[in-house]
Amino acid sequence: MATIEFLLNGTPTQCQVPPDTSILTLLRDHLGMTGTKEGCASGDCGACTVAIKSPADSDFLSLNACITPAHQLHGQHLLTVEGLSANGELHPAQRAMVECHGSQCGFCTPGIVMSLFTLHTQQQKRPAPLTPERLEAALGGNLCRCTGYRPIRDAALSMSSHPWQTPQWFDASQPATVALSPSNTPDDDVALFAQPATLEELTALRRRYPSARLVAGATDLWLENTQRLATLNQLIDVTHVESLRHIEEAALNGKSGWWIGAGVTYSQLEPLFEAHYPAFAHLLHRLGSQQVRNRGTLGGNIANASPIGDTPPVLLALDASLELTHRDGCRVLPLSEFFLAYKKTALAADEVISRIFIPRLAEDAELKVWKLSKRREDDISGVLGAFHYRLQGGVLSDVRIAFGGMAAVPQRALHAEAALTNRALSQESFQAAQQALGSDFQPMSDVRGSQRYRQQAAANLMERLYLSLSAPTQEVMLHAYAH
Secondary structure (H helix, E strand, C coil): CCEEEEEECCEEEEEECCCCCEHHHHHHHHCCCCCCCCCCCCCCCCCCEEEEECCCCCCCEEEEHHHCEHHHHCCCEEECHHHCCECCECCHHHHHHHHCCCCCCCCCHHHHHHHHHHHHHHHHHCCCCCCHHHHHHHHCCCCCCCCCHHHHHHHHHHHHHCCCCCCHHHHCCCCCCCCCCCCCCCCCCCCEEECCCCHHHHHHHHHHCCCCEEECCCCCCCHHHHCCCCCCCEEEECCCCHHHHCEEEEEECCEEEEEEECCCEHHHHHHHHHHHCHHHHHHHHHHCCHHHHCCCEHHHHHHCCCCCCCHHHHHHHCCCEEEEEECCEEEEEEHHHCEEECCEECCCCCCEEEEEEEECCCCCEEEEEEEECCCCCCCCCCEEEEEEEEEECCEEEEEEEEEECCCCCCEECHHHHHHHCCCECCHHHHHHHHHHHHHHCCCCCECCECHHHHHHHHHHHHHHHHHHHHCCCCCCCCCCCCC
8 A cells, every 4th residue: 555645743754554445434443533523424414524735725724524535535634623723723714613502412513613714714815804604615615503603603793803823734845745646567456556647647547447437526526435435545636737727718619618627626716607607606616516616527427427417417508528638649539428328438347538618609709517416515416507508689598407316317408499599589489498398308216306396397397497587677587596
């Protein structure tokens, strides 16, 4: 097993653990640090929240320790709740929680304190109003089962009133490390955690270890370990591949837009989406918690090929394309041709998704995205609808509609699109499009919704679009759910 070298609360640390060890397991079972708790083991409750900073980052970022591979700590700085106090003085997040009586049973408190810590450090560097929306984003991934949110909110608002001198561990020099490399002999049974630094190294490893799993944010992959108790014996970590982390303005097939590296996280995407795709940016805040957005990647959400993945329907509506790279070259494929069947894609055994091209929205084009789920925040979709269109002179054109949760794959609603394209904006045309959805989808029933519910929900989203377009000055929906 490879040796992981990292800083733990400012102290150089080395350890050896199996590839499928999480940061939470490393802390509690191997290092005896039990301040970080396990609540759900699926990245939902936030009890296991810790903070991490890479050499390239200026800020500590929150993440869920229960679903983050321990080997990704290599060369990083990990901060846990045990390390916050300095010289006998509590961190302002801790002191504020005490003074505002923000802790009840105390089980979720360490994770809440760590989320408050990252918020506090951001405020120290870039002061900005702590709006309700900002507090919701910072604490949306931390559940308090004792329902103590009001004092927790009070603690967040009062942190700045407590003096704090930056401790030595905050800017501790991180260890110079050598990337984790596999052994020379390919073996399906040998434990493997590799960290290639270039796309060439990644594709070489992909060909050499065809059974190894690729891991980026691990926000979905790691559930196989924590929920299904599967062994993840061979992992290739893509987070160190520099070219997968770039956003580049470019053109493809005569359309301007952006190439987005498959390893770009949701948090890194937020500024671009807020400027150019507001509805997509809004979806990101309902896609998962801040901890998940700090780790999850656009490429991972696509490669996962889940029928209820949140971003693929939006990307389909935007007519996005993928760059698929292998050892000897690459090819560009429209996203509409990528999903073949349930959890089956056009990705070859030796290929990786390297970049995603998203065309720029035309000035007269609109994008609307609506997600239906049991919880408003931090929940998986039951149905998600994405709608791209132009409306000129009362006539719809360039209509692209895609849904998640309605088929075995994220899918365009081609019959519904045809019912609206080059048609006048009218109740009759939208009723025809609603009827056409029956030809586009035959959804399944599961714990998130019955077939009948999904059919009705998709039709209702079409109705919502019609109401939005026919009465643009009227508020026809809750702001929290849509634009």
